[in-house]
Amino acid sequence: METIKIALAKGRLADLSLELLEQIGISFSSYYEKTRKLTFISDDGHYELILVKAMDVGTYVENGAADIGVAGKDTLLEAGADVFEVIDLGFGRCEFAVAGEPGTELSAQQSLTIGTKYPKITNDYFQAQGRQVETIKLNGSVELAPLVGLSDVIVDIVETGSTLKENNLEVIETMLSISARLVVNKASFKTKGTAIRPVIDQVKSIVDEKGRVTNGN
Numbered sequence: 565m566e567t568i569k570i571a572l573a574k575g576r577l578a579d580l581s582l583e584l585l586e587q588i589g590i591s592f593s594s595y596y597e598k599t600r601k602l603t604f605i606s607d608d609g610h611y612e613l614i615l616v617k618a619m620d621v622g623t624y625v626e627n628g629a630a631d632i633g634v635a636g637k638d639t640l641l642e643a644g645a646d647v648f649e650v651i652d653l654g655f656g657r658c659e660f661a662v663a664g665e666p667g668t669e670l671s672a673q674q675s676l677t678i679g680t681k682y683p684k685i686t687n688d689y690f691q692a693q694g695r696q697v698e699t700i701k702l703n704g705s706v707e708l709a710p711l712v713g714l715s716d717v718i719v720d721i722v723e724t725g726s727t728l729k730e731n732n733l734e735v736i737e738t739m740l741s742i743s744a745r746l747v748v749n750k751a752s753f754k755t756k757g758t759a760i761r762p763v764i765d766q767v768k769s770i771v772d773e774k775g776r777v778t779n780g781n
C-alpha cells in the first residue's frame with residue numbers, strides 16, 4: 565500500500581485530529597514523544613503525519629505535499645485552498661465576528677479600518693456588502709488593535725467570548741460559523757482513492773455517530 569500523507573495543524577486542533585485518527589485505527593505513537601520532529605510514521609507504517617502551521621494545511625494539501633489534511637474552515641477560506649472539503653468534523657467550533665468597543669456602529673464610520681489575521685475573508689465579507697474597508701494584517705493578539713487605536717474594529721474568531729470581554733470589546737456583527745474540516749488533494753482523491761476512500765468513510769461514520777449522541781437520538 566502506498567503511504568498516505570496527512571497534514572495536521574500544530575496547535576489546538578492537533579490533539580483532537582489525532583484522537584479522531586486513533587478512533588479509526590491510525591496511531592502515531594512517536595508523536596507523543598514530544599520531540600521537535602515534524603514528520604511521523606504511523607504504527608502500521610501506512611501513513612505519514614506532517615505537522616504544519618494551521619494556516620498552511622490547505623496549501624500543503626492543494627499542492628499534493630499531503631494527500632489529506634485537517635484544517636479550520638477559517639484557514640481554508642483565507643488561503644483560498646483549492647481542495648476537496650469532504651467532512652465537517654464538528655470540532656474547533658467558533659464564529660467569525662466583527663468586534664469593537666461597546667457602541668461602535670459600523671454604518672456610522674465613513675472609512676473603516678479593520679485589524680485581522682484574516683484580510684481576505686474580511687475584504688470578501690465587506691465587498692459582498694458593497695463596502696470598501698481597509699484591513700491591517702496582524703498575526704495574533706488582535707483584540708489589542710482597537711484598544712490602542714491601530715484599527716476601528718477587528719475581525720476575529722470568537723468562541724466563549726472571554727477574550728473580547730476581558731479586553732472590554734464586544735461582538736458587533738457575527739459573520740459565519742467555523743469548524744474543522746477534513747480536506748483531500750484533488751489528484752490524490754483519484755489516484756489514491758482505494759486507500760483514501762475507506763479513511764473518509766470511517767471518519768464520516770464516527771462523526772455521524774457523535775452527531776447522533778450529541779443530538780440525544
Ligand SMILES: Nc1ncnc2c1ncn2[C@@H]1O[C@H](COP(=O)(O)OP(=O)(O)OP(=O)(O)O)[C@@H](O)[C@H]1O
Binds near residue numbers: 577637723744
Ligand atoms: N478560540 C477558539 N475556539 C475554537 N476554535 C478555534 C479557536 N481559535 C482558533 N480555533 C480554530 O483552531 C484553528 C487553529 O488555531 P490555533 O490557535 O491552534 O492556531 P492559529 O492561532 O491559527 O495559528 P498560530 O497560533 O500558529 O498563529 C483555527 O484555524 C480555528 O479554526
Ligand SMILES: O=P(O)(O)OC[C@H]1O[C@H](OP(=O)(O)OP(=O)(O)O)[C@H](O)[C@@H]1O
Binds near residue numbers: 726
Ligand atoms: O472567545 P474566546 O474563547 O476567548 O476565543 C477567542 C480567541 O481565541 C483565538 O486566539 P488564540 O488563542 O488562537 O490566540 P492568538 O490568535 O492571539 O494567537 C482568537 O484569535 C481569539 O483571540
